Amino acid sequence: MAQKTIEEIINSEVILSVEDLVIKFNLRGKELTAIRGASLDLHKGESLAIVGESGSGKSVFNKSFMGLLDANGRIESGSIIYKGQDLSKYKTEDEWIKIRGKEIAMVFQDPMTSLNPLKTVGKQVQESIELHQNLKGEEAKKLAIEILNDVGITEPERRYKQYPHEFSGGMRQRVVIAIAVACNPNILICDEPTTALDVTIQAQILQLLKNLQDKYDLTIIYITHDLGVVANVADRIAVMYAGDIIELGSSEEVFFDPKHPYTWALLSSLPQLGIKGEALYSIKGTPPNLFKEIKGDAFAPRNPHALKIDFVERPPYFEVSPTHKARTWLLDSRSPKVEPPLLIKKMQEMGAKRGDIID
């Protein structure tokens, strides 16, 4: 399968455009800002990975595209433009129904609980088809069996009649994917699709998603904190920290030439880069408290390379290349030259040789 080049992706049409999105939650009488002015353009046909630690807002960010925020959350400002419509203005269920499934579908993290235990697997796939593809009864059933086959379930006619508890974890995730694909969406959001699965199955599921992307012409967003997953599938990577995208670039750019100190830290903590006998690198400190307003660069307190300006003013995006940008003052021409950590330099060298770092 031919991987798309980064130029092809950047030049293809923007299918979803998020601008300055701010999402707030009311929690125990206090207000939490989960997403702090994040912007992102999603290009048709690409695989975009959004990485970040737990609580960085990657799930919330994506849920807001489908109106699936919890009841105490709301979009404060910004826009989500999809097919000329601003989804951030959507309020009622009737409006969201037009988007959910039909336009944007989602695969969740835990396949063990994502299926209704009392309905046959086939019926659950068929439900998507009947909702979105104008087919009923036998025709819908036929298509459901076809899709089950497409997601790699053998003997789909027999499996159609079985219940989720008769499936293994990996097989259930295939069913969840089948349900999403059966909606015939344009965009597929995979929220940590392999986190709950063991490693051998992870690779299979990722390969499956790649294949389906070609066959069904999907644009896929992977939400994950597993950089190994990202390296395998993503065309572009968006790094999230404290509710903002702090670096965005092609996979190669982010892996081999990262610019933001947080990305440096994140990559340095990859187990694959660890040196035998030495403690694995970990990022000191904790993510900022999102109940408080954050001044300057959110990562500054944990950043050994932080500049004074980092505590005062929020950095804008600096363009490294047409496809690569990062939010750090280190890229400002006035800032002192800061060398990335040793491990990152090693990566850069490896990148120059175009060696494959993962696996």
Added chain:
Amino acid sequence: MKYVLIRLLRSVLTLVIVVTVVFLLMRMMPIEGYFGASFDKLDEAQKTAKLENLGLLDPWYIQLKNFYNDLIKGDFGESITYRPKVAITKILGEKLITSLRFGMASLGISLVVGLSLGVLMARYKGKFWDKLGTCYVVGANAVPVVIYYLLIQVFFTQIFNLPLLYDKTDPKSWILPVFCLSLVNIAYYAMWIRRYMVDELNKDYVRLARAKGLKNKEIMIRHVMRNAFVPMAQYLPASILYTVSGSIYVESLFSIPGTGGLLVTAIQRQDNTLVQALVLLYSSIGIIGLMLGDILMATFDPRIKLGNEGGSR
């Protein structure tokens, strides 16, 4: 099927043990009960004669053997003290049917109203309907029933001009007892279905259903309601069967000749045959109810396999 058969055989064994134990316990009680108020007036010879007449002076194993012999023939014997010389089957027959009728009427109403209320509460969790429903559920459970039964009897008879006491020939006299019986049951069903629905609503598959574009209403009807009903299905058959045991408060308040409190009375008055019949009846109901509940649940939930084939839960 094999499973059901084994379960039935085990149930019979359980019944034999229960009935035998109760039979023996009754024989260990002091003999005053057999004579009632006349106990002090009778001399020893008269007492012995009466006991002998009742077969109570035989060794216990002979008594037990006779009891089972009669039982196999379907003969429950005659009442000793409650209504002397009247066949137990005759006493129970009328009473059971009366209690059953009231019980079923109230159960039907409770299921319909209670489940609807519970679904409504789960649907609008934390909102007005939920709060109102919770007030009712807490009230119905916290306030002793006698208090509002009395209030209902006093006020409703005046306001709606309904009869005060049960009258076989007057269908209007059914309204208040059934209403009273239903009040608590409605609260019970509303509380449990709400609870199970809220449980289900928080599950991941509901999130997936929403993400694939189902409306809330469709999720409720197609996914959540059935799943929430499964744990309740287990107790439904037992609830239906237990209606024959009647309600002691409602039946005495409206003077309904049902089975409510009959077992207590029978024990106090030491009516051995009546106690044995009632114990046998209630135990059977309990055992059969549970078994039907398990079967019903297995038909709803494919994860539950009856028997030894090994379920995956």
